Amino acid sequence: MRALHSLCLTVATAVLLAACSSTPSPKQTSRTPGQGISRLSTEQADDIAIHAMGLVGTPYRYGGNTPDSGFDCSGLIGYVYRSRAGVSPPRTVAQLDEFGKAISKSDLRVGDLVVFGRGTPTHAGIYVGEGRFVHAPSTGGTVRLDSLSSTYWSKQPTAFRRF
Numbered sequence: 001m002r003a004l005h006s007l008c009l010t011v012a013t014a015v016l017l018a019a020c021s022s023t024p025s026p027k028q029t030s031r032t033p034g035q036g037i038s039r040l041s042t043e044q045a046d047d048i049a050i051h052a053m054g055l056v057g058t059p060y061r062y063g064g065n066t067p068d069s070g071f072d073c074s075g076l077i078g079y080v081y082r083s084r085a086g087v088s089p090p091r092t093v094a095q096l097d098e099f100g101k102a103i104s105k106s107d108l109r110v111g112d113l114v115v116f117g118r119g120t121p122t123h124a125g126i127y128v129g130e131g132r133f134v135h136a137p138s139t140g141g142t143v144r145l146d147s148l149s150s151t152y153w154s155k156q157p158t159a160f161r162r163f
Contacts, residue, residue, distance in 0.1 A: 038109075038162050038163065039087075039100075039163055040085055040111060040163060044084065045110050046110055047111075048081060048084045048110070049111050049127070049129060051080050051083065051084045052080050053145065055076065055080070055134070056134060056143050056144055056145055057142050057143060057144075058070060058071055058136075058142060059141075059143075060136045060138060060140065060142060064136075066079060071136040073123055073125060073135050073137070074090075074091055074092055074096060074124060077113065077124060077125075077126060078091060080126060081163070085163075087163060093117070093121045093122060093123060093124050094121055096113060096115055096121070096124050097115050097124075097161070099113065099163060100113070100161045101163075102159060102161060103160045103161065105148075105158075107160070108127050108160055109129075109162075110127060111126065111127065112127040112160055112162045113125070113126060113127070113161040114127055114135075114160055115158065115159045115160070115161060116156045116158050117156070121159070123156075125146075128145070131147050132146065132147050133148060134146075
């Protein structure tokens with residue numbers, strides 16, 4: 001019995017040490033574009049884009065997350081995703097940069113997120129097709145439709161995310 005116990009202990013120790021010394025497999029970083037398989041149906045993604053466009057003109061308000069109170073950029077995204085897809089994205093832009101999967105610009109489809117900023121992201125919007133996105137840009141402004149190829153936005157470091 002003692003020999004069996006000793007053998008089991010030796011095997012368990014060997015397995016544990018082997019696991020600890022193995023090289024981890026390469027891992028995709030959160031901002032590295034991947035395959036971008038969506039959890040949303042095409043209909044949900046389209047509905048997200050259409051609803052976002054319908055909110056153009058809503059006043060900007062820092063911390064705002066409803067049409068009645070106004071929106072900041074992440075509040076707009078949260079409101080649209082919750083109301084049209086039943087998905088609750090994170091509340092801050094930095095957290096949105098980890099939401100879903102990173103995709104490449106060439107893989108963008110309506111309903112995807114565009115996240116701007118170097119290092120810690122500072123702004124985000126919802127892609128609505130044809131190179132355009134809806135976002136809540138700044139104090140004193142309103143939710144608006146902009147182009148990724150505009151002079152300002154084309155110069156910003158941009159990541160793309162798909163839920």
